Amino acid sequence: MEKYEKIRVVGRGAYGTVHLCRKNTDNKLVIIKQIPVEQMTKEERQAAINEVKVLSMLDHPNIIEYYENFLEDKALMIVMEYAEGGTLFEYLQQKGNNLLEEEEILHLFVQTLLALHHVHAKQILHRDLKTQNILLNKQRNVVKIGDFGISKVLSSKSKAYTVVGTPCYISPELCEGKPYNQKSDIWALGCVLYELSSLKRAFEAANLPALVLKIMRGTFSPISEEYSENLRILILSMLHLDPNKRPTISQIMAEPIVINSLMDLYTDIGKVAVPAKVQRPLSGLPTSSRHRGRLYSAKSSYKGSASNIVLDSSGGLPKPQALSTIYCWGNGLQSPVKLPVSHSDTQVIEVSTGRTQKAGVTKNGRLIIWEVSSVGNNTTLPGSVEQQIPTFVARFLEGQSGVTIKHVSCGDLFTACLTDRGILMTYGSGANGCLGHGTFHDVSQAKIVEELLGFEVILVSCGTSHVIAITNDHEVFSWGRGDNGRLGLDTTESHKSPQPVIIPDPYQARSVHCGVDCSIIVTVDGTLLVCGNNRHNKLGLDDNGKTPRQVDEVHIFTSVVSEPLRQLHIKSVAIGTSHTAVVTDKGECYTFGSNQFGQLGHGVVGQNRQMGKVLFPEGTKILDVACGDTYTVAIGSEGEVFSWGKAARGRLGRSEETNHLPIQVDFGDDEPFIVTSVSCSHVNTLLATKPLSSPDCD
Incomplete structure (x- = not known):
């Protein structure tokens, strides 16, 4: 910990303590999760190792960034990005009864969607997606998914049989003891979208049996009529009782209401101010020096050069030399x-x-x-001894x-x-x-x-x-x-x-x-x-x-x-x-x-x-x-x-x-x-x- 200065404890969980710290070299604020390992059971130790493994596999602007891990004082220290805006749950609680604009709902939702798409592309199930695990930047306009402590690293067709996650967000198939797969994460994402739209959870009850009954019935209050019919339909599709009828992430992205928000996200957050006069990169080169967006010089036109370029037999445009x-x-x-x-x-x-x-x-x-290939392999004539x-x-x-x-x-x-x-x-x-x-x-x-x-x-x-x-x-x-x-x-x-x-x-x-x-x-x-x-x-x-x-x-x-x-x-x-x-x-x-x-x-x-x-x-x-x-x-x-x-x-x-x-x-x-x-x-x-x-x- 000599590289970091502890500022305060910001949370405590089942496996350890979360500290807000400052990095001594650049005064950058970071979060360090301290997980004691000496007294852990084998399962708890595996969960800690799994979180490090999962975090190190992920690299996305809407996912909390992992920096490093180390052992100190018989505890595993996981260093990760600090989100100053707190959790999405806290943000929604502060709203009271003032509903969010649909534009803001979709702006926060599509970022969560993109983050989950990256997680699933890495063959990982989050298994505990909820507003408490969705963090925000200081301006509260950028989403950061965190807390991968019980995530499961799987292939796209693998299934996890362990019942995990916060009860309010668990899917009907989990209530029945069926395998957990990506569609269970889609259910949790639907619960998050409902919460963004209504400022309350889709499924709540006084006790666990009553909660399970509500989830199994799939009954929840409709969202406000001031929102569009497309938003209501999207929520209903993600909270379908049959996991096979829930949309995939790709199908959700293809919905017109989501496509528009994705476009707005990329053109707003991703936009770059361009000076009034910018010379086009290739405009100063002779026409013969431009080919399919690659730059060639006399030096790179010879076989064996660093760019692996050779001249074709006619002495014309250079062609790449095969690397293998x-x-x-x-x-x-x-x-x-x-x-x-x-x-x-x-x-x-x-x-x-x-x-x-x-x-x-x-x-x-x-x-x-x-x-x-099954195409183009014509059989030889009868009696032919020529090798095919x-x-x-x-x-x-x-x-x-x-x-x-x-x-x-x-x-x-x-x-x-x-x-x-x-x-x-x-x-x-x-x-x-x-x-x-x-x-x-x-x-x-x-x-x-x-x-x-x-x-x-x-x-x-x-x-x-x-x-x-x-x-x-x-x-x-x-x-x-x-x-x-x-x-x-x-x-x-x-x-x-x-x-x-x-x-x-x-x-x-x-x-x-x-x-x-x-x-x-x-x-x-x-x-x-x-x-x-x-x-x-x-x-x-x-x-x-x-x-x-x-x-x-x-x-x-x-x-x-x-x-x-x-x-x-x-x-x-x-x-x-x-x-x-x-x-x-x-x-x-x-x-x-x-x-x-x-x-x-x-x-x-x-x-x-x-x-x-x-x-x-x-x-x-x-x-x-x-x-x-x-x-x-x-x-x-x-x-x-x-x-x-x-x-x-x-x-x-x-x-x-x-x-x-x-x-x-x-x-x-x-x-x-x-x-x-x-x-x-x-x-x-x-x-x-x-x-x-x-x-x-x-």
Whole structure:
């Protein structure tokens, strides 16, 4: 608290005390919520953590701004914006019986609407929207929503079953014990609009049973006749007993009475005084220098410049150089095929592929998905042996508005993605409980794994039918199918929600890698911890020393035994169906497991359960590696891409037969590039590259 000076206590709540403080550096007034954590129950502690998490996710002019949090005197301190105008409830109380003008009602309402739209776009339910939690600025013309202590971070289709919120604002479905969703927030917003119009609550009673009865009947006094019929209809629609018949936020925004107020809001609050004479930004430039609103100079017209601009073949207008190229091969594609990206300035920094999915993460935090188009894929003539190349289309993940994705991993018909706030979301097939939602239900849009909301997840890996995640505190959780002990839980049982995994001392998990029936953790010190099926010694659990010993499977994470694996400092790992590859801190690649098709790259074929180093051209350093079912792909530090193993169905990215040593993949006449990410599934490979001339290349 040395940065702040306490002025006075402005409120006390169930979880703590609210102080008005002054920041010493600039004398700015702030609110600090002091929440004692030492004596809290687990649920209370989770509520405090949740408020910080929710506040840090929100950034909107009509939402109380979050500044920071810190621990002091065994209490959590949450620093946030101070609204000098007090609460909307206090403002309405001061009005007595003097009703607000309809223009002012709508002015305050649309700001609340915009704030709630931002909250829902972040996949959050407020769950306690009321006039006491709506704050005002000093002039009392700007709304600020606050108090997110019991908010719930959810996806757009998730539901919360906990009955929360102030009784006067709870919806009929909550009174019946039904799930809470966004339509319950709409009901509360309708209660707020009614209160703005009548200066009293829509539903009030002497006791809770009587209040519930009123809410269930949906009976309330009509608003004053001096207000428009459109306002009355809007209130009635938001307070409909059937949540399915209440409008969505988008539908409310589309109402003419609301559109007009939104326009007034943007042209009033958002207006900027413009000097009488302002030179247009492009007016001083020659016509040839202006193109689609972008500025070009002679310097930016050359390939490799900071703006990634190249001249077209005719020497005319410059065109942007693609920041990323995505290649795919295998599963019938005999050579690398370029996948489309949405725009030339889309830069893909990571890719992952599953049985059917192809996904990537862009630099600006969007999840891009590639699918085979059903349009334009004409079948070949009967008897033709010509390869039919499918047409791929790229699209961004739906329902991701306002969420920044930083990591993605694809399993068998399901996908997990991680936000920059450490929140894990999954979607796709719910078989084996792989989605971690506590059910086996399929989910079409990304839904938050609620069991992990109290943790900051930093990495997730999807196997064929199980998932493992790591938090910033090196905690490990696993769920999904448990055969062979692949979850590391000392059991073969399956789990449909995340379970904590015990990691042997003194190891700390750095990264995790899931295979078909096993899992591998790379520790902070570069050691491998493994669990699951050790078929063909693909986990390195065989003791090949003086007294050889073979291990079939282990059900808890165990350090590797086989030499020289246990002596190496491992940087990254890839697991195939029956073999494994690792990259060391020296840029060397070692492989072990099944070698039936030469997928180990040792130049021979055989099943001897031994491991060895893969030989590449002299001077080659390997940065990353990926394994499919019977093949392997490795990435060199100079942008080289090598593959080896079984060549059927284009696994190796070329039409040659199976080879037992690394051979470089040919990408045609494309410009030199570096690889940003590589991923292999059962029979296909996905590769993301960026040009050497990219401004952030070394």
